Amino acid sequence: MDEIPLAPDGPSLRKGANSATVAAAGKHAHPHGPGVLFREPPRRGFLYNAFAAITGALVGLAPLAAGIAVYLDPLRRKKAAASAIPVTTLDAIPDASKGDVLVGLYKIVADRQDAWNTYVNEPVGAVYLVVPKGTKEIKALNATCPHLGCFVDLQQSAAGYSFKCPCHTSAFNGDGTKIEPCVSPRDMDSMECVVKKRITGDQLDVSVVFENFQPGLEEKKRKS
Amino acid sequence: MRGLFRWIEDRTGIGGLMHEALYERVPGGARWRYVWGSTLVFAFAVQAITGTFLWMAYSPSSQTAWESTYYIQHQMQFGWLLRGLHHYMAQTMVVLLALHLFQVVIDGAYKAPREFNFWLGLILMQIVLALALTGYLLPWDQRGYWSTGVATSLMSLVPIVGEPLQKLVVGGGEYGHHTLTRFFALHAGVLPATLVAFLVLHVAIFRKHGIHPKKLDPAKDCYFWPDQVLRDAVACLAVLLVVLFCIAMPVIFGHDGTFEERMAAARANPGAHLGAHLTAPADPSNAFSAARPEWYFLFLFQFLKFFHGEDAERIGALYIPGAVMGVLFLMPILGRWKLGHRFNVLFLVVLLAGAGYLTAQAWHDDNMAGVESQKVEFIPGFARTKDKLDASKAYITAVRDAEDEAHRAVELVGAPAGIPPQGAVALLRKDAKTQGARLFRAKCASCHSASAGPDQGIIADPPSAPNLHDFGSPEWIAGLLDPKRIDTADYFGNTAHGTAGIKARADAAKKAGEDAPGDESMTLWVKENYSTDGKSAAEKKEIEDEIRAVSAALAAEAGIEGRMLVATPDLPADKVKALVAKGQEVLKDEGKCAGCHKFGGVGDLGIAPDLTGYGSKRWLLELISNPAAERHYADQNDRMPAFAKDADPKNNQLSPQELELLVNWLRGEWYRPTE
Numbered sequence: 015m016d017e018i019p020l021a022p023d024g025p026s027l028r029k030g031a032n033s034a035t036v037a038a039a040g041k042h043a044h045p046h047g048p049g050v051l052f053r054e055p056p057r058r059g060f061l062y063n064a065f066a067a068i069t070g071a072l073v074g075l076a077p078l079a080a081g082i083a084v085y086l087d088p089l090r091r092k093k094a095a096a097s098a099i100p101v102t103t104l105d106a107i108p109d110a111s112k113g114d115v116l117v118g119l120y121k122i123v124a125d126r127q128d129a130w131n132t133y134v135n136e137p138v139g140a141v142y143l144v145v146p147k148g149t150k151e152i153k154a155l156n157a158t159c160p161h162l163g164c165f166v167d168l169q170q171s172a173a174g175y176s177f178k179c180p181c182h183t184s185a186f187n188g189d190g191t192k193i194e195p196c197v198s199p200r201d202m203d204s205m206e207c208v209v210k211k212r213i214t215g216d217q218l219d220v221s222v223v224f225e226n227f228q229p230g231l232e233e234k235k236r237k238s
Numbered sequence: 239m240r241g242l243f244r245w246i247e248d249r250t251g252i253g254g255l256m257h258e259a260l261y262e263r264v265p266g267g268a269r270w271r272y273v274w275g276s277t278l279v280f281a282f283a284v285q286a287i288t289g290t291f292l293w294m295a296y297s298p299s300s301q302t303a304w305e306s307t308y309y310i311q312h313q314m315q316f317g318w319l320l321r322g323l324h325h326y327m328a329q330t331m332v333v334l335l336a337l338h339l340f341q342v343v344i345d346g347a348y349k350a351p352r353e354f355n356f357w358l359g360l361i362l363m364q365i366v367l368a369l370a371l372t373g374y375l376l377p378w379d380q381r382g383y384w385s386t387g388v389a390t391s392l393m394s395l396v397p398i399v400g401e402p403l404q405k406l407v408v409g410g411g412e413y414g415h416h417t418l419t420r421f422f423a424l425h426a427g428v429l430p431a432t433l434v435a436f437l438v439l440h441v442a443i444f445r446k447h448g449i450h451p452k453k454l455d456p457a458k459d460c461y462f463w464p465d466q467v468l469r470d471a472v473a474c475l476a477v478l479l480v481v482l483f484c485i486a487m488p489v490i491f492g493h494d495g496t497f498e499e500r501m502a503a504a505r506a507n508p509g510a511h512l513g514a515h516l517t518a519p520a521d522p523s524n525a526f527s528a529a530r531p532e533w534y535f536l537f538l539f540q541f542l543k544f545f546h547g548e549d550a551e552r553i554g555a556l557y558i559p560g561a562v563m564g565v566l567f568l569m570p571i572l573g574r575w576k577l578g579h580r581f582n583v584l585f586l587v588v589l590l591a592g593a594g595y596l597t598a599q600a601w602h603d604d605n606m607a608g609v610e611s612q613k614v615e616f617i618p619g620f621a622r623t624k625d626k627l628d629a630s631k632a633y634i635t636a637v638r639d640a641e642d643e644a645h646r647a648v649e650l651v652g653a654p655a656g657i658p659p660q661g662a663v664a665l666l667r668k669d670a671k672t673q674g675a676r677l678f679r680a681k682c683a684s685c686h687s688a689s690a691g692p693d694q695g696i697i698a699d700p701p702s703a704p705n706l707h708d709f710g711s712p713e714w715i716a717g718l719l720d721p722k723r724i725d726t727a728d729y730f731g732n733t734a735h736g737t738a739g740i741k742a743r744a745d746a747a748k749k750a751g752e753d754a755p756g757d758e759s760m761t762l763w764v765k766e767n768y769s770t771d772g773k774s775a776a777e778k779k780e781i782e783d784e785i786r787a788v789s790a791a792l793a794a795e796a797g798i799e800g801r802m803l804v805a806t807p808d809l810p811a812d813k814v815k816a817l818v819a820k821g822q823e824v825l826k827d828e829g830k831c832a833g834c835h836k837f838g839g840v841g842d843l844g845i846a847p848d849l850t851g852y853g854s855k856r857w858l859l860e861l862i863s864n865p866a867a868e869r870h871y872a873d874q875n876d877r878m879p880a881f882a883k884d885a886d887p888k889n890n891q892l893s894p895q896e897l898e899l900l901v902n903w904l905r906g907e908w909y910r911p912t913e
Contacts, residue, residue: 088411103884118681129409131301131415139523140525157525163388165384171699178632180528180632181388182539183629197547217886226411229394230394232548
């Protein structure tokens, strides 16, 4: 049979032998092959080997690096600063001298950017507006549970109201503070409420600076 | 033919490979206990095949994911079967993983020289669980959205890199398009490719060392083909049958009608009755209180209830599961000693028993209000406390609401207008049936009920204003005019217009030294004029006829389809017309209704609500916007807030759209599919 040279001074392969024979090159005969013996693989200098390895790695890494760069894109994006979103008027806020008062659950409607789409006036979250007992302070509580992000339910009864998370049993008082023992690491997240006179007329509006916070942590950390 | 085979064989060596694969020696003979690995490969093959075809119809974006999944499930032929196979095979795979792990550990098949294969198996297990987790989100329904949100929130607990890691996985700060594209790339690309790579290694190393024989018996030695292959094939068939059974479960064990009726319904519309569930489209602004992970992660969900605060949570969510995985990885080392092997087996038994206990507890916590589980109360953690029963009641209601909403979403997208480019969630947000009920719960149910009876509809606790179920119908109005009912909690009983309310107002006025309120109350008038006590039969009939006429006239003013007096064979159209005309006469009678109410230009405003257009859309919009307006209760208004008094909608409690949804809901006006 003819022999096909693989390299000027390298090993040779008999015509008709399959690739498995090549893989078995060395001193051992391939179990299915004709029992041809090959020389040891050629030895090259360190630099030669290193150059081959680095070149191979680089061509593989180039597309991977491009991919990872795009994949990391969310890390460089920062959320726009929260703005005050009107939810109700001051005259809807009742007196809280006798106990915590729940004003209501309000959807927060704002523009939302989701990757390539801009949604105009979409519900982006919800807040419970409360007035803690004996205060005149309006408190806006994010309806997202600070434990792991479920939507906190309102529990109302003749005795009053409280908040309960339907997932892992977090419970909160009417002013948003934890009812111990509680799985949540912190109280419900309150947000800044702004009361200001409307541009036209004397009506006083209650607005909420709506933000979402990182669940699971003791520290109330704004989602970036 | 033989020549062709030889030609192919010379060039590919495929026959040799097949021979090598099939004629693997099975020392000690084929056994049923060796089937688990093969069933897992089979399950993965099913997932790869069904997943590829699902891929051809699925579109990962927040406007199209639910919609394309719906289309597969409800519109594409046998889509329900394809989804069902993929969904339930994923669950079966988790069970098979547990069985395979158990068999390997009990048989000691993880010991030298098979350590690497065991470790590869554990990595494969992690990949399968990651596939399960990522797949749960892809339909972008409420259940997947809220449940997966918990899982990704847990990432923030990872020390140092938690937040950026979470952001990378989610594709930003909040869930959106990029969450889906990333989860989908993981689910359909990265994870399966990694799984295949590890599976090849796993099988190659398995082949290198051969099967770990349960018992050496050279006399029974055989080859993989056909003895073990037959057993494996039968086991795979059993797995497939289990999956098909799960797909058909809603028809077999459903609660709606008889089995035959369910079968007929499934034949007519298989997507609605068979295969995997699909809840309503994801909506971050709508609560989903029935959020739970898939059942095989339920023990982890329950486990987290025991860890209070961030540090404890980190222990429960990261360190303990990490330590458990660590012990699993150390098993081959520990297994070198006899005692170590026993520890491994015991550890696995305790682990599975613990997971089983937590799963049962989670299920019991959620469902105890719907089951008689007093007999298991003695088990620690299974006590039926009031708090837990309340939470369970809320969960059961949430599940029922979720099912209703899912059903409604399918009804809406099945309407002739179809799904708009904004997605199905836009339809739901405009749907009076679901959103009206939500708005009523949020804004009205602290005073009003909307309930047909105990445990039905929405019930205020306590009700302090009329029950608005079936509002505007002749029956509802007749109840208001019934002296025995007007003073109950269903109407004015708990309001300032009821007897107790009038007395309280009179006492308060007396205390303040003011004039007592007059006797113009509707309750007192109805009790005085429409009471049939001590009346003759003719007088009774006259009163009843008058109530019937006024009810018919006011229902006609409301003009709600399905809530008006309509002609029947017993009550021809001309009699209905005459009844309404008679009712209008009473309404205009200044000695009766028009004494306080205005109707059709007769009477004055400011004493009681204007009955012109009573219960109509406009009338209700105006009433809810400002009940203290002159046209409505004026200074007789009892605590009802003005929800949209201001000309600028931004400053009202209800936007114009919300107001319309609420009014339409009260009037029962929403899209109904035609049969």
